Structures are given as structure tokens and as C-alpha cells.
Amino acid sequence: MRELQGHYRVKINQDLSPKFKHLVLEAPDLASVIEPGQFVNIRVSAGTEPLLRRPFSVYRALNGEVELFYEVLGRGTKVLAQKKSGDVLDVLGPLGQPFSLPPSGTEHVVMIAGGIGVAPFQILTDALEAHEGLKLTLLYGARTFEHTFNMDDLERNRCRIMIATEDGSVGVKGRVSRLFSDISWDPNATWIYTCGPNAMMAAVQEFAREQNIRGEVSCESAMACGIGACLGCVVRTVNGYKTVCHDGPVFGLHEVIF
Ligand SMILES: Cc1cc2nc3c(=O)[nH]c(=O)nc-3n(C[C@H](O)[C@H](O)[C@H](O)COP(=O)(O)OP(=O)(O)OC[C@H]3O[C@@H](n4cnc5c(N)ncnc54)[C@H](O)[C@@H]3O)c2cc1C
Ligand code: FES
Structure with missing residues (x-):
């Protein structure tokens, strides 16, 4: 590109x-x-x-x-x-590399976001809402009420939204992982996208590994050049070090070593 x-x-x-x-x-x-x-x-x-x-x-x-x-x-x-x-x-x-479309056979896309990591999910649901029969759910973890926002545009994209806040001011009290038990996870029909703090994505990765669910992560890293030239943004992956700006920010859910 x-x-x-x-x-x-x-x-x-x-x-x-x-x-x-x-x-x-x-x-x-x-x-x-x-x-x-x-x-x-x-x-x-x-x-x-x-x-x-x-x-x-x-x-x-x-x-x-x-x-x-x-x-x-x-x-x-x-x-x-x-x-x-x-x-x-x-x-x-x-x-950077974009999200892949969920593989065929996917019936439920679960997006798991922490804080400002929710940013790429509006454009993603804009693309996915046209896929008839695909169920879309966003699990959003925020620190407080002040980190929540009007999610009408996501809901208009047929996205079911579930929120957890650390202080309990909106939704369930606790981390976003508190919401995992409210979803039915079918490993053959569920695809995860996640973006947020590394600790949260590590928890999502561990849960997905236990449940045998595939998906993608979108990583953040401090950047300098942004085009793959300075190697300032590398992350460790199962396939060696990769740049977030050029090889990522999207990687396989089980690829990054957090
Ligand atoms: C691929 C990618 C996509 C991003 N998308 C968004 C987005 O959609 N919206 C958004 O608000 N931010 C996004 N970020 C993060 C954003 O780039 C940083 O928040 C921003 O560069 C901070 O710049 P600053 O000069 O305000 O902060 P700085 O003065 O550089 O830092 C201020 C504080 O913010 C912390 N900080 C800096 N960068 C990050 C980071 N990447 N993640 C967490 N904390 C950080 C620093 O540790 C420091 O404590 C993205 C980052 C990447 C790599
Ligand atoms: S910021 Fe330079 S290689 Fe990624």
C-alpha cells in the first residue's frame, strides 16, 4: 500500500x-x-x-x-x-497492516477494547455490519465514567456493547475480563479482535488460548519513523522481533509475546 x-x-x-x-x-x-x-x-x-x-x-x-x-x-x-x-x-x-476479515465459519465477532484502544473498532464495525448474520459484540473496559463516550454509532452498526469500569461508575465493576463469563464462546464460530493496554491484551490472549479461540491484536508502541526504518517500535513475537508500525500494528492473537 x-x-x-x-x-x-x-x-x-x-x-x-x-x-x-x-x-x-x-x-x-x-x-x-x-x-x-x-x-x-x-x-x-x-x-x-x-x-x-x-x-x-x-x-x-x-x-x-x-x-x-x-x-x-x-x-x-x-x-x-x-x-x-x-x-x-x-x-x-x-x-501498517489492517485487520483481516473474520475467517469463513465465523458467526460471532467479539471486540475487546481497553480505554482508547476502542478507536479502531468503529471503522471495523463500519466494515463488518454489512456481513449479514455476523453477530458483533464489543466488550469495553474503561477506568471511569469519564472514559466512556456516546456509542450510538457502534450500536447503529448492530454492535452489542458491554462495559466494565474499574470504579463501577458504568456497567460492571472491574476489568474488562469480568465480562468474559457473560459471553458464550464457541471456538469454531468466534473470532476476537483486541486493542488496549498490553496487560489487558495479554489477559485476552491467555483466555483465548484456554478457549482455543483465534483472532487478532492491534498493538501500540512508542514510535519514531512510523514506516519500518528505525526499529524503534519492535515487539517480540513467536516469529522473532517485528515492527509495530510496518509489520503490525495488527498481529495474530497468539503471535505477540506480551
Ligand atoms: C498504532 C498506534 C495507534 C494509536 N492509536 C491511538 C488512538 O487512536 N488514539 C489515541 O489517543 N492514542 C493512540 N495511540 C497512542 C498515541 O500515539 C499516544 O497516546 C501519543 O503518541 C502520546 O503522545 P503525547 O505527546 O501526547 O504523549 P507523550 O508526551 O509522548 O507521553 C505522555 C504520557 O503518555 C504515555 N504514552 C505515550 N505513548 C503512549 C502509548 N502509545 N500508549 C500508552 N501511553 C502512552 C507516556 O508514557 C507518558 O506517560 C496509538 C499508538 C499507536 C502506536
Ligand atoms: S517507528 Fe521506526 S520502525 Fe517502527
């Missing part, structure tokens, strides 16, 4: 919840080639602070627009949060 580097106009950059923001870019060429699970690398500042681009999963790509969903954490995302409608951002993408 050829990467595009473009300068795209910000259409919307607004709060989606107390912790998360929603950025919409007018980027027709990019929107037309992005696949679910891919990401973009954004230069948030024209100066050197911060110097490195920041990677973000694509939340949705529709009608010539590329949407991101992000949490304000440090220097880069604080600068990004200040962008106004009409500002222009330098964006590199689409980057």
Missing part, C-alpha cells in the same frame, strides 16, 4: 467525553484508501516541539473524511487538542 503524505484541513476537533476528543480531517484521498486497523502518523506542530509525529488509529473513514478519536496525555496530544477548524495538519498514512 502506497503511503500518502498530505496536508489536510481540520473540520472538527471537539470533546467526545471528558477524556476523549474527536478530530475530523477533510482528506478524500486518504479516506478512500484506509482499511480498518490502519493508522496515521501526524506532525502536530510545524516547529520542533514535539519533533516526532504521533500515531493514531483511524476511527472512521467516510465521505472523504478521516476521523480520529484520541486521549490527551502529553505534549503531542495537548498540541493536537488546540487545533481549530480550518487549521492544517501534516499527516502520513495509511500506515
Whole structure:
């Protein structure tokens, strides 16, 4: 896949919840080639602070627009949060390997997300909702109410949503794994996608191994080049070290050694 580097106009950059923001870019060429699970690398500042681009999963790509969903954490995302409608951002993408479609025979897709790891699942359900007869469930683990958001667009994609929060302010109290017992897991007909903190994905991987269920993980790692050149983002896998930016971020569920 050829990467595009473009300068795209910000259409919307607004709060989606107390912790998360929603950025919409007018980027027709990019929107037309992005696949679910891919990401973009954004230069948030024209100066050197911060110097490195920041990677973000694509939340949705529709009608010539590329949407991101992000949490304000440090220097880069604080600068990004200040962008106004009409500002222009330098964006590199689409980057990385996309999610695969679930294999034939899959009847139930279970997406398991922790925090901002939920970002790639909107675009994924946009692609999967057309697959008639495929049941879609999202298990979402968040720290508090402030890390939840309006999930109507996911529900419109026929996605059943179950939430766990660490303080019990929304849904079940505890980690997302508390929700596992509420699902019926058929190893021959279930496919998992997961994205979130490594500890959560390790727990999902262990559970899936016990249940003999296959799927994919989308990994996060600090990045520099974003195009497979600096080896700054490698993760250990059963097939040796791999770059998250180029070989990933999507890997087989049982491939990454967390
Ligand atoms: C493939 C990929 C896709 C991503 N998709 C999204 C997304 O859709 N939405 C989103 O909000 N974020 C996403 N991230 C994470 C995002 O890139 C970082 O949160 C961002 O780069 C932080 O930049 P910063 O300058 O604000 O923080 P920094 O100043 O660099 O760091 C501030 C704090 O955040 C922590 N931090 C930095 N990077 C990460 C990270 N990758 N994961 C967890 N903590 C981190 C640091 O340890 C530090 O404590 C993604 C990362 C990758 C690799
Ligand atoms: S960030 Fe350079 S190889 Fe991945």
C-alpha cells in the first residue's frame, strides 16, 4: 500500500467525553484508501516541539473524511487538542497492516477494547455490519465514567456493547475480563479482535488460548519513523522481533509475546 503524505484541513476537533476528543480531517484521498486497523502518523506542530509525529488509529473513514478519536496525555496530544477548524495538519498514512476479515465459519465477532484502544473498532464495525448474520459484540473496559463516550454509532452498526469500569461508575465493576463469563464462546464460530493496554491484551490472549479461540491484536508502541526504518517500535513475537508500525500494528492473537 502506497503511503500518502498530505496536508489536510481540520473540520472538527471537539470533546467526545471528558477524556476523549474527536478530530475530523477533510482528506478524500486518504479516506478512500484506509482499511480498518490502519493508522496515521501526524506532525502536530510545524516547529520542533514535539519533533516526532504521533500515531493514531483511524476511527472512521467516510465521505472523504478521516476521523480520529484520541486521549490527551502529553505534549503531542495537548498540541493536537488546540487545533481549530480550518487549521492544517501534516499527516502520513495509511500506515501498517489492517485487520483481516473474520475467517469463513465465523458467526460471532467479539471486540475487546481497553480505554482508547476502542478507536479502531468503529471503522471495523463500519466494515463488518454489512456481513449479514455476523453477530458483533464489543466488550469495553474503561477506568471511569469519564472514559466512556456516546456509542450510538457502534450500536447503529448492530454492535452489542458491554462495559466494565474499574470504579463501577458504568456497567460492571472491574476489568474488562469480568465480562468474559457473560459471553458464550464457541471456538469454531468466534473470532476476537483486541486493542488496549498490553496487560489487558495479554489477559485476552491467555483466555483465548484456554478457549482455543483465534483472532487478532492491534498493538501500540512508542514510535519514531512510523514506516519500518528505525526499529524503534519492535515487539517480540513467536516469529522473532517485528515492527509495530510496518509489520503490525495488527498481529495474530497468539503471535505477540506480551
Ligand atoms: C498504532 C498506534 C495507534 C494509536 N492509536 C491511538 C488512538 O487512536 N488514539 C489515541 O489517543 N492514542 C493512540 N495511540 C497512542 C498515541 O500515539 C499516544 O497516546 C501519543 O503518541 C502520546 O503522545 P503525547 O505527546 O501526547 O504523549 P507523550 O508526551 O509522548 O507521553 C505522555 C504520557 O503518555 C504515555 N504514552 C505515550 N505513548 C503512549 C502509548 N502509545 N500508549 C500508552 N501511553 C502512552 C507516556 O508514557 C507518558 O506517560 C496509538 C499508538 C499507536 C502506536
Ligand atoms: S517507528 Fe521506526 S520502525 Fe517502527
